[in-house]
Structure formats: C-alpha cells, structure tokens
Amino acid sequence: MRFDLQIIASWIEPGSRVIDLGCGEGELLKYLIKQKNVTGNGIEHNESRVARCIEKGLSVLQGDINEEVLDYPDNTFDYVILSQTLQQVYEPDTMIRSMLRIGKNGIVSFPNFSHWRCRLQLLSSGYAPVTRQLPYEWYNTPNIRVITIKDFRKFIYEVGFNILKEVAINTQSEDRYGKAITIFPNLRATYGIFLIGNGK
Amino acid sequence: MSEYIEHDKDKISVGIVAKKLFTFAEPPNEMVLESGARFGPVTLTYETYGELNEDKSNAILILHALSGDSHVAGYYTADDEKPGWWDNMVGPGKGIDTDKYFIVCSNIIGSCMGSTGPCTINPKTILPYGLDFPVVTIGDMVEAQKALIDHLGIKKLLTVVGGSIGGMQVLEWCARYPEMTVSAIPLASTTKHSALAIAFNEVARQAIMADPNWNKGEYYFGPKPDMGLAVARMIGHITYLSDESMRLKFGRRLQDKSDFSFNFDADFQIESYLRYQGKKFVERFDANSFLYITKAADYYDLEKQHGDGSEVKAFSKMTAAFLVVSFTSDWLYPTYQSRAMVKAMKKNGLDVSFCEIEAEWGHDAFLLPNARLTSVIRGFLERVYNASPK
Numbered sequence: 001m002r003f004d005l006q007i008i009a010s011w012i013e014p015g016s017r018v019i020d021l022g023c024g025e026g027e028l029l030k031y032l033i034k035q036k037n038v039t040g041n042g043i044e045h046n047e048s049r050v051a052r053c054i055e056k057g058l059s060v061l062q063g064d065i066n067e068e069v070l071d072y073p074d075n076t077f078d079y080v081i082l083s084q085t086l087q088q089v090y091e092p093d094t095m096i097r098s099m100l101r102i103g104k105n106g107i108v109s110f111p112n113f114s115h116w117r118c119r120l121q122l123l124s125s126g127y128a129p130v131t132r133q134l135p136y137e138w139y140n141t142p143n144i145r146v147i148t149i150k151d152f153r154k155f156i157y158e159v160g161f162n163i164l165k166e167v168a169i170n171t172q173s174e175d176r177y178g179k180a181i182t183i184f185p186n187l188r189a190t191y192g193i194f195l196i197g198n199g200k
Numbered sequence: 201m202s203e204y205i206e207h208d209k210d211k212i213s214v215g216i217v218a219k220k221l222f223t224f225a226e227p228p229n230e231m232v233l234e235s236g237a238r239f240g241p242v243t244l245t246y247e248t249y250g251e252l253n254e255d256k257s258n259a260i261l262i263l264h265a266l267s268g269d270s271h272v273a274g275y276y277t278a279d280d281e282k283p284g285w286w287d288n289m290v291g292p293g294k295g296i297d298t299d300k301y302f303i304v305c306s307n308i309i310g311s312c313m314g315s316t317g318p319c320t321i322n323p324k325t326i327l328p329y330g331l332d333f334p335v336v337t338i339g340d341m342v343e344a345q346k347a348l349i350d351h352l353g354i355k356k357l358l359t360v361v362g363g364s365i366g367g368m369q370v371l372e373w374c375a376r377y378p379e380m381t382v383s384a385i386p387l388a389s390t391t392k393h394s395a396l397a398i399a400f401n402e403v404a405r406q407a408i409m410a411d412p413n414w415n416k417g418e419y420y421f422g423p424k425p426d427m428g429l430a431v432a433r434m435i436g437h438i439t440y441l442s443d444e445s446m447r448l449k450f451g452r453r454l455q456d457k458s459d460f461s462f463n464f465d466a467d468f469q470i471e472s473y474l475r476y477q478g479k480k481f482v483e484r485f486d487a488n489s490f491l492y493i494t495k496a497a498d499y500y501d502l503e504k505q506h507g508d509g510s511e512v513k514a515f516s517k518m519t520a521a522f523l524v525v526s527f528t529s530d531w532l533y534p535t536y537q538s539r540a541m542v543k544a545m546k547k548n549g550l551d552v553s554f555c556e557i558e559a560e561w562g563h564d565a566f567l568l569p570n571a572r573l574t575s576v577i578r579g580f581l582e583r584v585y586n587a588s589p590k
Binding site for chain 2: 053055056062068
C-alpha cells in the first residue's frame with residue numbers, strides 16, 4: 001500500500017465509520033475493513049475502478065466527489081479521507097467544509113509543491129516543475145491547484161478549522177516506502193498529510 | 201428479450217430444470233388488490249435452482265421484466281433450442297452462483313407465461329378472463345410473490361434482483377418488506393416512468409387496441425390481434441436499443457438487396473429486424489397481458505405510494521444494502537433516474553453501491569452477457585452473504 005495511505009490507516013480508530021473520496025480501486029478501504037474493522041464507503045469517478053471496488057466487496061458509488069458529498073446527512077462518518085485529490089478539486093474550501101459537515105474528522109494528503117526539487121526546477125530551468133509526484137506538463141495536468149505544506153496550514157486556519165495531526169513524508173520507489181520528515185518539511189517532504197477537525 | 205438468449209459458450213449450465221405451480225387465494229380468501237378488487241384463485245408458475253441452506257440464508261428472488269418468465273436458466277429438455285433468459289448470469293460459478301445460492305423466479309401475475317393473467321380461464325365463466333381480469337399493479341405482483349416466498353418457508357431474502365420492470369418490483373419488495381430484504385439489486389430501472397416511457401407504452405397499447413381483431417380483449421376463440429401486438433413489440437424494441445446500437449448493428453444497410461425496392465416492403469435492415477421481432481413475439485405473448493403489464497409499469501410511482509411524493513421519504517423504511525446499476529446508452533430508464541434513487545438512499549443512510557456501466561446496447565444491456573455486470577453482482581452478493589448472520 002502507498003506510504004501515505006499507511007500513515008492515514010494508522011490514524012484511524014478501529015470500528016469507525018470511514019468514507020474515502022476518490023477511493024481508486026479501494027486499496028485503503030479494503031485494508032481498513034480487514035485490519036481495523038471499519039464500516040467503509042467510497043466514491044470514485046472512474047467506471048472501471050468503481051467496478052473493481054464492488055467486485056472486491058466494497059461499498060462504492062460512482063460519481064463526482066464534489067456532488068456526492070452533498071447528499072450525506074451531517075456527521076455520517078468518523079473520518080472523511082481525501083488522499084492525493086485536493087490538488088484536483090475546483091473549490092477546495094467548499095470541499096473541506098463538506099468533509100467536516102458529513103464527518104467528525106477529515107484526513108487530507110497532497111503532493112508538496114514547495115519540495116526543493118520543484119523549487120530548483122523552476123529557478124534553474126524556468127519551466128513549470130515536473131516531478132515524480134507531479135508528473136504532468138502544465139497543459140495536461142489534472143492537478144489544477146498547487147499546494148504547499150505551509151499553504152495548507154494557512155488555509156485550514158483561514159477556513160476556521162483545526163489541524164489535529166500532521167506528518168510530512170518523503171517517499172521512495174512507487175511511493176510504497178518512505179519516512180517522516182521533521183526538519184524543514186516544507187522544503188524536504190514530497191507529501192503532506194493532515195488530520196483536521198472543527199475543533200469544537 | 202428472447203432474441204439474445206444463446207447457449208453458454210463454455211457449456212456451463214444449471215442443467216435440466218422444471219416449472220412448478222403454486223396456487224393460492226382460493227375463494228373466499230381472495231387476494232385484495234391495490235385497486236380494492238378481490239381476486240382469486242391465483243396460480244404462479246415458478247422455478248428454483250440450487251439448494252436452500254439449513255438456516256435459509258441463501259435465498260435469492262429474481263424478478264423478471266415485461267416479457268420475461270420464470271425460466272431464468274437451464275433447459276427443460278436436453279433438446280431445447282435455448283436456455284432460460286438470464287442463463288449467462290445464473291448457473292454454477294456464474295454471477296448468481298447456483299452452487300452457492302437458492303434461486304427463485306416466478307412469472308408475474310397478469311402475465312401469460314404460466315401464471316394467472318387475462319388469458320387464464322375464469323373458473324366462474326369457464327372462459328378466458330380477457331378484460332374481466334382486474335388491473336394489477338407492481339405492488340400486486342410483489343404481494344403474489346410474497347405468498348410464494350411464504351409458501352417456500354423463506355423468512356429472509358439474501359437479495360432481490362431484477363432489471364427494468366423487474367427493478368420496480370425490487371424496489372417495491374424493499375419498501376413493503378424491509379425486514380425480509382437483506383439486499384437488493386435494481387438494474388436499469390426507475391422509481392417511476394418518465395413521460396417518455398409512458399408515451400411509448402401508450403403508443404404500443406394503442407397499436408393493439410386499434411387492431412380490429414383485438415375486439416375489446418375477446419379474441420381467444422378467433423383471430424388474434426397479431427398485427428397490433430407485433431407493432432407494439434416493434435415500438436418496444438426501439439426503446440430497448442439506442443441510437444448508437446442501431447447505428448452499429450444496422451446503420452442504413454439494406455436487407456438482401458442492393459437498391460431500394462420502390463414499394464413498401466422492408467428495405468432497410470432495421471425494418472426487417474423490427475418486423476421479425478414483432479412476428480416472433482406474437483407467437484409467444486398475449487396482447488392483453490401486454491396491456492396489463494405496461495399499465496402496471498406506467499402506474500408505478502414509488503415516491504407517491506411510499507413517500508407522499510418525496511423520494512427521500514419513500515426510501516426511509518428500507519433497510520436493504522443496495523447495488524444500483526445503470527447503463528450509459530439506456531434512454532428508456534436513463535442514468536439520471538438511477539442516480540436519483542441513489543441520492544435518496546444516501547440521504548437515508550442506506551448502504552449503496554452504484555455503477556454506471558459503459559454499454560452500447562441501450563436498455564437491453566442488462567440482459568446481455570457483460571463481464572463487468574457479472575463481476576459486480578458476484579462481488580456484491582459475496583459481501584452481503586458473508587456479512588449476513590449465520
């Protein structure tokens with residue numbers, strides 16, 4: 001399993017209710033159901049990935065996460081997970097508010113745009129950075145938002161929520177292995193992972 | 201639907217099966233229909249496959265669509281030209297696995313495929329009911345199936361599954377008997393017909409009633425309204441296909457000729473196809489049953505009946521886990537109708553999975569062999585079966 005998903009899984013209390021927004025082929029959900037006995041749901045846009053999830057016995061529905069989050073009653077979930085998808089969301093503040101309406105906690109992970117490789121590429125070549133975490137050209141990227149770890153902290157403060165936990169990580173080969181970065185995370189980490197809540 | 205049925209390519213089949221009969225509602229204990237009328241006796245033709253397990257937790261009820269019957273899978277004799285209508289889905293090791301589950305399918309009340317319907321002999325007059333047969337609803341079909349399920353000693357259905365009008369029965373089962381429905385799979389279905397769907401049905405009914413042989417439903421001892429029923433079926437077939445599937449399957453190709461005939465014979469392949477389907481249908485289906493069943497489908501309105509007009513409220517008493525499936529090219533029950541029911545299920549906190557399967561074959565896609573449909577049904581059933589108390 002991807003290293004950021006391993007960290008996310010470690011934050012989740014056994015037996016809780018979880019929804020994974022943009023759940024892909026359901027790797028995290030399957031793991032959480034098996035290892036943590038959670039009640040898991042997922043939303044995924046892509047037809048074949050949705051079918052893969054249902055085949056595996058997951059409760060997943062096909063749709064656009066921006067629309068689908070609107071239908072759930074308040075506090076339906078203990079954790080609402082948005083892993084490596086925030087950078088593709090058109091209205092991040094609306095999404096974060098929806099997440100903390102339908103769930104007690106939100107977990108968000110995203111590629112850190114202020115990693116030194118990104119900074120160096122832009123500074124030295126003058127081209128928009130292309131890295132292993134953000135492998136697209138500016139004209140074909142689905143990642144319409146560039147987010148840094150510092151930006152995200154500021155953003156959560158501005159929309160009025162609290163950061164309950166945060167880890168910055170550096171991943172290696174296929175993102176399956178990695179380590180936590182504590183010194184200069186905004187410069188050295190490839191991903192940021194945050195547990196957020198409304199602090200009430 | 202029969203035009204798609206083929207022998208299994210890998211020769212996997214549930215084997216030889218038999219029709220069974222169940223008669224109930226004998227006077228004076230007639231069924232009270234939704235219209236208020238009392239009606240009986242009622243006979244349902246049904247088939248079962250697989251074995252009911254000891255705690256009776258593996259029963260699946262399959263609900264058929266307009267022209268279907270109880271013959272879902274397998275063969276009546278070794279020489280049958282075709283297996284049952286959903287043989288690609290139901291059988292040993294298939295999506296609905298007969299080695300694992302006990303499967304029941306009954307022909308609906310009002311049909312002409314063995315259950316009591318307008319072509320059945322009225323015991324009071326010793327003549328076919330014709331239009332004396334009461335108007336039945338989707339709810340009445342479900343009540344008749346409930347009597348059969350009680351008769352079989354089944355307290356809980358692991359799943360109720362069906363497409364199109366069968367999907368309406370799935371939803372109605374979940375609304376009427378939440379304590380009996382562990383899970384449910386409505387395929388290519390809707391909570392209520394759109395004006396478009398009613399319009400097509402009405403044109404089809406008018407075609408039957410305009411046939412002079414129809415004779416207000418009394419034709420059982422004379423010539424039948426074959427032309428009317430054939431046209432009704434042709435209209436149906438247009439709605440079951442799609443622009444895309446007709447373009448791929450027929451285009452503007454001509455049938456057995458290189459140029460137009462400059463008369464009113466069938467020139468185009470699509471014309472010839474529709475004529476053939478219409479002609480074949482009249483051999484097996486009763487025109488009055490077509491009128492009754494399409495009317496029941498048009499009347500169906502889950503929101504009105506169970507939610508005072510609110511879709512969210514209509515699902516509020518349901519407890520089943522749902523797998524909802526729609527198909528991209530289905531213009532009879534388009535995806536927006538499935539999405540609307542998914543939305544209402546979510547608002548009620550129901551466990552729902554939903555997939556819009558990419559398929560070019562229009563509404564009929566749910567009947568055709570489709571690896572994706574098979575695997576999602578298999579995965580969903582395994583989950584609900586493993587989660588059900590043993």
